[in-house]
Amino acid sequence: MKEVVVIGGGASGLMAAYAAAESGNRVTLVEKNEKLGKKIYITGKGRCNLTNDCPPDEFLQNVVRGGKFLTGAIYAFPPARTMQFMAENGLALKVERGNRVFPASDHASDVTKTLVSACTRLGVKILLNSEVQKIERGDRFRIATSNGDLAADAVILATGGLTYPSTGSTGDGYRFAAEAGHALIPCVPSLVGLELKTAYAQGVTLKNVVLTAKRGEKVLSSRLGELLFTHYGVSGPLVLSLSAEINRLPLAEISLSLDFKPALDEKTLENRLLRDFTERKNEQMKNVMRGLLPATLALPVLQAANISPVKQANAVTREERARLISALKSFPLVPTKLRGFKEAVVTSGGVSLTEVDPKTMESKKVKGLHFCGEVLDVDAYTGGFNLQIAFSTGYCAGKNIK
Numbered sequence: 001m002k003e004v005v006v007i008g009g010g011a012s013g014l015m016a017a018y019a020a021a022e023s024g025n026r027v028t029l030v031e032k033n034e035k036l037g038k039k040i041y042i043t044g045k046g047r048c049n050l051t052n053d054c055p056p057d058e059f060l061q062n063v064v065r066g067g068k069f070l071t072g073a074i075y076a077f078p079p080a081r082t083m084q085f086m087a088e089n090g091l092a093l094k095v096e097r098g099n100r101v102f103p104a105s106d107h108a109s110d111v112t113k114t115l116v117s118a119c120t121r122l123g124v125k126i127l128l129n130s131e132v133q134k135i136e137r138g139d140r141f142r143i144a145t146s147n148g149d150l151a152a153d154a155v156i157l158a159t160g161g162l163t164y165p166s167t168g169s170t171g172d173g174y175r176f177a178a179e180a181g182h183a184l185i186p187c188v189p190s191l192v193g194l195e196l197k198t199a200y201a202q203g204v205t206l207k208n209v210v211l212t213a214k215r216g217e218k219v220l221s222s223r224l225g226e227l228l229f230t231h232y233g234v235s236g237p238l239v240l241s242l243s244a245e246i247n248r249l250p251l252a253e254i255s256l257s258l259d260f261k262p263a264l265d266e267k268t269l270e271n272r273l274l275r276d277f278t279e280r281k282n283e284q285m286k287n288v289m290r291g292l293l294p295a296t297l298a299l300p301v302l303q304a305a306n307i308s309p310v311k312q313a314n315a316v317t318r319e320e321r322a323r324l325i326s327a328l329k330s331f332p333l334v335p336t337k338l339r340g341f342k343e344a345v346v347t348s349g350g351v352s353l354t355e356v357d358p359k360t361m362e363s364k365k366v367k368g369l370h371f372c373g374e375v376l377d378v379d380a381y382t383g384g385f386n387l388q389i390a391f392s393t394g395y396c397a398g399k400n401i402k
């Protein structure tokens with residue numbers, strides 16, 4: 001039996017504490033907040049999309065960084081095991097669109113309650129309001145906290161990343177890892193909104209549009225989905241996914257375009273315009289456009305096509321029509337900046353994977369030091385993948401205390 005200290009009472013720390021205790025170790029979980037699972041509480045808009053009900057190979061396709069490193073952990077503790085764990089510990093689940101798994105109650109707090117009660121049943125000691133300040137390795141570990149020192153044979157670092165710092169994820173773990181001699185991959189926000197040079201149509205949501213990102217002539221990504229116009233630029237599922245792919249690239253080199261009518265090819269769209277122009281021949285273009293787009297987008301699109309909004313439909317020339325088709329099929333958006341960590345769903349970057357054993361999550365530099373969750377240089381798309389990564393890596397860290 002080993003004495004294990006888990007630092008951080010989020011998804012990864014709770015699962016690590018459970019797995020370490022299940023393996024017969026004496027476990028203490030240290031959390032600086034006054035309660036556990038503060039971030040879990042806000043996940044999935046308060047409903048907690050705790051995993052994605054898909055097989056490991058499909059899961060790994062949704063990992064943006066660290067897919068190879070995570071392969072062993074995801075196979076060892078796949079989504080099916082998370083679902084089994086929750087069910088065995090009394091939490092009923094439901095699966096929604098896109099295999100997203102939620103508690104049947106729709107309460108994220110029930111996920112935390114389930115993890116905490118599984119831990120306490122196995123005798124995990126929980127210390128709240130205890131901030132770890134330093135970790136030292138001698139014969140054993142000495143963990144200095146705001147409430148005194150702890151000693152341990154093994155330490156699991158589950159301190160999370162940098163996003164939504166009000167939940168406790170303030171990046172302390174990166175400092176501890178660096179002090180232990182670990183290399184860090186610079187952190188950038190991921191799954192986050194994008195500021196544009198010009199913000200349009202605040203509050204408008206468009207479903208079934210295609211957002212394409214290019215660097216030079218190279219298409220980086222092109223996806224169909226939902227996009228939200230905000231006061232600063234754009235957000236919504238399409239933009240969050242895109243942010244994960246461009247967050248390490250120079251934004252000045254990236255061009256974005258929006259296809260408002262992906263279901264219509266250019267010829268069909270032209271026929272549709274001709275019909276509208278004939279039916280509403282004496283109306284001004286800004287009004288005619290309302291049949292195609294929300295009112296607040298009509299003006300920017302007409303401006304991109306260089307057509308006066310007060311021009312009558314029957315006066316629109318062939319060239320203007322061609323420009324309008326082009327503006328509707330490939331409306332340019334100029335990105336200036338990703339929104340920051342305060343609004344991002346996950347952190348990309350963190351403890352370099354080359355110095356961590358992917359089976360045990362143990363440091364290759366400091367024996368007995370393990371990492372799990374967002375503190376590692378791993379991240380995935382939305383859909384329950386990031387919490388599952390926290391559970392899989394937490395479980396592997398806890399199970400492999402030697």
Ligand SMILES: Cc1cc2nc3c(=O)[nH]c(=O)nc-3n(C[C@H](O)[C@H](O)[C@H](O)COP(=O)(O)OP(=O)(O)OC[C@H]3O[C@@H](n4cnc5c(N)ncnc54)[C@H](O)[C@@H]3O)c2cc1C
Binds near residue numbers: 032038383388
């Ligand atoms: C708004 C939002 C919604 C999200 N929704 C989803 C979703 O629906 N599905 C999904 O899969 N993912 C979602 N995510 C991502 C997911 O929540 C995280 O990836 C995951 O919770 C990370 O877990 P973690 O245990 O690694 O870190 P965290 O949850 O950040 O936990 C780290 C813990 O360590 C504690 N800690 C830090 N430093 C110290 C210290 N020095 N001493 C003691 N304790 C310390 C912190 O207080 C915190 O409790 C969402 C994220 C956000 C921000």
